[in-house]
Amino acid sequence: MNIPAELKYTKDHEWVSIDGDVATIGITDFAQSELGDIVYVEVETVDETLEAEEIFGTVEAVKTVSDLFLPLSGEIIEFNEALEDAPETVNSDPYGAGWMIKVKCSDLSQVEGLMSADDYKALIGA
């Protein structure tokens, strides 16, 4: 199971990469593997400002529909539109081309509440 050391994680199996006040967010290798073939990623919250823990989108595998929870409060400034035509990228490259959204964070102190790679590894028992 690939769990890059430089990323932050959530209990909802999302990863977060921070650059200045912009966070890039996706789902983990563990999450994509549990979901199986991903067939749809829906994000209709671009330009909206949401609180942490609010639902920002939906990821659908063949048999399941899962909500996506925002790890950090802020404005959703970008959706990876390449996923509209190629949602399977989330399976093949969850930490790279399979990223989902970019968020302009309103409270960077929330980053401290995210999990380290080691914590996440422990969470999933990897």
Place this chain on the structure above:
Amino acid sequence: MKNTALTETHIALGAKMVPFAGYNMPVQYEGVNIEHETVRNAVGVFDVSHMGEFLIEGEHALALIQKVSTNDASKLTIGKAQYSCMPNDNGGIVDDLIIYKIKDEQYLLVVNASNIEKDWNWIQSKNDVGAEMRNLSDEYSLLAIQGPKAIEAMQSLTSHDLSAIKFYAFEIGNFAGIENVIISATGYTGSGGFEIYVKNDDAQQVWDKVFEAGADFGIKPIGLAARDTLRLEMGYCLYGNDIDDTTSPIEAGLGWITKFTKDFTNSEALKAQKENGVTRKLVAFELDERGIPRQGYDIVDAGGNKIGNVTSGTMSPTLGKGIGLGYVPTELSALDSKIHIQIRKNAIPATVVKLPFYKA
């Protein structure tokens, strides 16, 4: 939870196991899409041993079957099978099933796993004619070997000419070194192939030999998730989704297996439905835009008013778009009718289409 004779084999193959109808079943091995494609283009094997098997025998066997089922089982000859359903007394469906005529005065009924006990009790309650009934569900395993290469891949395992067994016909004989195997040209995928009924003790040997024989044909094990996408692309009803205790066979588009040439449970009321028309019908639809319909989503009209519900839905692996089945008012059931599927905040436009979604 019950295991099939092959549960350990699935786990060893790395299958993701889920509880289904009281059984520990493989939902996927390598991935749903690759498994779906394997059945569409080559050959795949499903362990569907959870299905129930009842043997109905004796001089009153046919009378009982005619009474509980909608199709006309008197038309069956030895070696032929028939898709049918069992209506309840209130306009709904107890189960759908396949009826095999094994020999004179002996029939095999194959029912859904989730309904084994309900069906058994139901048929027994209607058995005032004195037919003999045996529940073989725990003794028999069922492998579905499906796909366009199934005949070629399996021919080396039997002396029966597989290409000569017509759709919904079967032969009983040798297969994979076992005698008295039912080799049935039936399935739930729309890609051809066989369903093989064997005793539990023989299941592992048959499974192993099937994979040996199929190796050069790209054979793979297939899970229940792909079974669902494959059947839905054909528009085959799934009991518990598209049909249940509250849907009538006429509403569900099963008029073709509902024969009023004989009397059966609730046949008077169903005949009246057929003559007078029904107020809702099960239709097949494709989404006009991106999205995936799911069981339980509302079907709405252009004004956003609920007019029905989705009973099955998925992203079609073959078509690459959202497809589904659902009940709508009869006036919106004609081909090309425009409906909308409420997916979270959006009412996504959809069009009523002809089945099957998948055309080989």
